[in-house]
Amino acid sequence: MTEKSHLLESSNQSYIKRHVIWAAVCVSVVSLARMCFGLCAGLIGPTLQYLAANTNSGVDKISTVITGRSIGGIVGSLTFSFIATRMESSRRFHSLAVATLLSGLLFISTPYMRSIITLVLIQTLAGITHGYFNSGIQGWYLSKCGETRSRSFIQLHQFSLSVGTFLAPLIAKPFLEMESQNNRNLSTLTPDTAIEHSQHSVYFDPVSWSYITIGAIATFVSTIFCIVATFKIENMVAETADMKIGEKSEQPLREVWIFIMLVVMYMFCCVSGLIIYQSFIYSVAVSSALKMNEGKAAILNSLYYAGYGVGCGSAILVSRFVKPSKIIIVDLIGSCSVSIIMNVWGEHSEPVMWFVTFAIGFFGATLLPSGISWCNEVTNMSGKYIFVYVVVVVSILNMVFGYYGLLHQVSRV
Template identity: 45%
Template sequence: MHEKITLLDNDHRERRDQKNLVWVVLFVTVSSLAMSCGGLFMSITGPTLQFLAVNTDSRIDQVSVVLAVRSVGAFVGAVIFSALSSSMNRSHHVWSLTFTSLALGALLTVTPFLHSRALLGVVEAVGGIIYGYFLCGIQGLYMKHWSEATSRPFVQITNVSFTVGAFLAPIIAKPFLEMESRHHTNARTCLTDSRNSVYDTNHTAAEADTFDPVIWSFVTIGAYATLVAVIFIVLGLCNIGKKIFQDQRIEIEATQMRPLKEVWALFILIVMYMFCSVASRGVFQTYIYSTAVCSALKMNVRKASYLNSLYWGGNIVGGVSGVLMSRYFKPHLMILLDLAGISASAIIMSIWGEENEVVMWIFTFVHGFSVATLRPSGMSWSNQVTNMSGKYIFIFMIGTTAGSSVMTQVTGALFQKNAFSMVHVVTGTSVSNVSVFTLMVAYNRCVLEK
């Protein structure tokens, strides 16, 4: 009789686990779609950078300041999540992610209709806050409620989802950019003069009243983000937070949170690591299109768009590989492979890329592939040392924000003088990252594990 009851209990538990698995897959899928909206939001400003500059009567470096403000907003969003995470239950957590997705869709839709650089800055800053909150919210949810080893693939999945969105952004924008480019030359879109003199000379009153087709790229992405938010709302109404986190047994496997006095020096190194990692990625994704058009490469809009997409294609392949590899390889090894790839590809492009288009095509893919798992692997490595799922998770965003805002702005200023300087900036940050990670490993082994 006892054995019969045990079999019934096991059968009931198995059915419950299978049902929970369906909800987990559904939640991860919709969360990934929402994360792809973040990738679209962050990436669409790359191929449309000249459009935003013209639309707000600004130079490239001036619009870069707006993008830096967006990065600061992402840090603020991460801090907000860290402050609220301990007081929120799972249901509140899921609903907060839902409403941030809905707000991001609205912001994407209104962006192309802003003709004031100040208003553009406000919208990008608010969008950055939403993105930072959502990114930390999803990753924190995974790391908090699943073990360190179990959470690795899911942390990588958020990165892949972001990358898919970033990859799709230039593809979505390409046909609209081609429609717009039929009326203007690269001289206008590169905007290398102190003001938009070429634009002002050729831009007639009739053209000013014409609906710019590039606007449709933002509207399309905004509509997609809104649709994903609606699906998220349906999941919230189904109380999915309770359904996917019913079993608490796995939480006992979480890494212990070390006191701040033990890890503050390591946190400084983690910030530097994230700074270099995100700077390499952010600068490349933002300026590869403009560099291809405005440097000695002199690519047309079509080829530059394909080069931009190739970079994100490498990111997707690298990210998917990272999801699979993270189950069998530790973060330390994955980081070493990533650092070797981004450093070698950046150096080769820096030396031969401007004179040889083939080099740019090949190593743009290699760089995108290698940089794909650098940040999430760094997060998983840090989570092995101390629990980063709660109040410490904003540490990642300090380096992320600084890397995006500072180096995007620096590159924007250098772009005015030399359009190919972006590749040299990426080379510097990539090589610097090797030194930083070496110090991280040394500190962990010689101080924390001693």
Template identity: 35%
Template sequence: MWSLQAVFLLFVVYMIRLGMGYYLSISGPTLLYLSNLVGVQVKQFSTAFSGRFAGCLFGGLLVGFVYHRTKGKINPLYFSAFFLLLKGVTNFFVPWMTNYALMFVMMTAGGITFGYLDVGLQALVLRLWGATASRPLIYIYHFSIGIGGFIAPIIAEPFLVEAYGEHESNSGGCPVYNNTDNATANVTLTANTTFNPVGWTFILIGIFFFVFAAIVAVMARVNFDEKVSTGLETVGVAVETRKEEPLRDVIWIFLPLIGYFFCHVSNEILFGSFIYSVSVCSDLNFTVSEATVINSLYWIGFFLGRGSGIFAASFTKPRYIATFSICGTCTMMIVMIIFGQSTKWVSWLVSCAHGFFVGPLYPSGVTWVSKVTNVSGKYMILFIIGGMTGCIVILPIGGLLFQTSPFSVMYLAAALSCTNAVFFSLAVFAARRHKSKHSLEKSESEEKESLQHIKPNKV
């Protein structure tokens, strides 16, 4: 039986993860607002997303560096508290940014904090609960981000309506229909205020991170994680015992696996970031309220899919969950590009269903490869390398496509879904060869050992 301290630590971790989901999701419904704020078009502003995810990649790499340099002399929770505080600051100042360069720097800094917290908190759970006991906890960890993604558009809706008004058709204000380099005419504001109400969506999440920065700092001060570790040891929670294999033995599994996370994460973020703007600016011609609802539907499906993965993992293999999810995403995106722009109810359905099928892919990929080989140490960085590189590359392409034709972003999402199927197939094939090779080596070793026992008896 776990102690209340262990439960509270998980609660704090999951709440922080929820806030990180809000942080990612809020960029979708506020995309036009942000580009308008700094006076650039969407295709240029999407490069700021690349800066954010480059920061995420750097932040993830920073975890290993910090742990190596401190070598346990400084409680890792202090670093988590610092990055939570920095994350609060970056969100708090976003509504006041009117210069694109400053916005780029601010979003990159926010990405660094996200990457550090993403890898650092996940590593904390793996370290305390081990590879086996942490499996459902990691699913819940990734499930929490979906809850944050779901509530972000809901919180943003009243602020968006207050700022832009509720129009039956908002397409006339979309950047694709004006050729000026200055995007200040993207959307016509109806609120005659100096401070745009949409800015509150960022201030609220900034305050949220300030509060949890203080909580984690107190936990670090009292060595809360060590107390939890001691309590878990008394109830027999086992840690990972397998040694990490040499890179030369697993490289052909890891290469397609990086491609898998490249396609999956970039697809997840691309769809969540652009579905609001696509539904408003394409022939779908959604109103502000309708667009926030379809954005929320995506995240509803996402956290339902990720939540179902928690239960599915207890009775089926991660490989089957990932295969089912990939088939679902491919099917939904094909339906979207054929019927989505001409039929509103199809776009509603696909947004929710696509989120549902995308949801289990990340934790399924992690748990699948962890069965093949130990990835709880230095190899954990593979996941963030693949995912963040995908976002760095794909989001600017999405912004360029959006500027040309808003709905074409969906074609890119469909291509990523289908390519992901190819990468996962290659990873499974490489894993089978890896398993066969190890089984053969084990058989030869056992045979050699048995012959050594038989030979002396013949003498």
């Protein structure tokens, strides 16, 4: 009897270990896909002037690219919310893999758009895939992992995006330098040689290769994603849970509408502050009494993303032991404190500017994912209510502040 029990225990341990490995593979692929969306989003800003030259557009027209992506995000998030309760779990997960694949292909085609209308259309479609994926994965984590275990995964979801947005300018830098060098060389060519060089560079210019590189990475990751979805490996995430997951019922809107409104106000304040700071810190650093040069201001902008990434990364571990409400309180106190410091000394002290920029990203990084986990304690956020995060908050604010932030930054610099 003892021998049989020992064999049964060994068999169970082997089964659990095997499922843990497959669950780790699944979560890794999902995180890589999220990072790819961050790469795609992060490359638009550094190459926006290139896209404007490609489409022969001014700043006011090229800014509609940001608006188009935001509108696409709204449509994509609403689409997932609509089909969340009408499609079985495995098919929903497979659709998220397809969304990643479409995003990579759309991104590869972006630098070859010669009309502002087609460029905005392509970016709107890319926004749809991003909104669909963003809502879908967060809802999937909540439904598969339960209220407690999903906290770290949602923090990981945000961390993966920050990694992508941080790496995108670094990937683009050598291509942008090659483009700049080509432009300098072009100015020294004879007219006939310049025409030949221009015709050869229409489809093979360096900046296009930055889009191709990131698009190829997204396409490769999405292929692995599709394989994972086909074999239903995502079910291992729930099967390896050390507790029984009971999915919270989704309350009717008439019973939670007041709560939803308060959540919208909370997220509006959180995201608007982050987007405003992110959009204006570059121009403030250059145009304020600090008079930073463009190189320092660019590093300052990267420091914000570094703080954001460190905040998300540390929260992956902390959220396993600390309730979302306590993380939110610490974040609010920290954000308010550094904002006061910024208002008093920020524009007159360079060390204060560096510190506040990192701290704003650090404290702001966990406000949103902790807010989602906190909301899930009240009502089920894995279905149609997940759209509140993307639609009402992120997409609309990106559409407004992204547009005017770009105009302000270009006009000041």
